[in-house]
Amino acid sequence: EPEVTQTPSHQVTQMGQEVILRCVPISNHLYFYWYRQILGQKVEFLVSFYNNEISEKSEIFDDQFSVERPDGSNFTLKIRSTKLEDSAMYFCASNTGHGSNYGYTFGSGTRLTVV
């Protein structure tokens, strides 16, 4: 079964440093997303990406965040200057963009720890 792959599984970074979280969505999917889950809280939407541009973003997704699909297969989330409150599990997801019984496929996540 096709998977969404995320790397690294765990990233520890110092406050103020830049991090890049990487995702390889399912190859025939057209819509790509980043979500995050702070420990003990809900899964929250960050951003959606379609046709090489951001289609929607949440209030969380401020100027410190950016996304890119640099080579047609990878989908990255960059946090320019990390803060302690950015510590969370970050999930990448993708879907076909068409009505489906298959939902949105999520990756296994990257645990980001900002110290």
Add this chain to the structure above:
Amino acid sequence: DQQVKQNSPSLSVQEGRISILNCDYTNSMFDYFLWYKKYPAEGPTFLISISSIKDKNEDGRFTVFLNKSAKHLSLHIVPSQPGDSAVYFCAASPEYGNKLVFGAGTILRVKS
């Protein structure tokens, strides 16, 4: 943001019995609903979905019921198995392809 609510933080069920997980929503624009299962330190795994034109969708042991007038959906798992023990999230979207809004999750424990 309480657009999707799962009011039961946890549920404990005996193996072989039915598990019923509930979800309420407030946004009448939601048109597509999903249930996900999640283990610790893993991503959400898609279980089943339903669009607003239906009131029931079934896939094996999993059935989702949608009551649009009450803005309520439920997930039935029959029979429940110990491997079903996980956190279950309800999610909603105004249209397939749009962002998902998640509930807080319900921890299901199936006792053998």
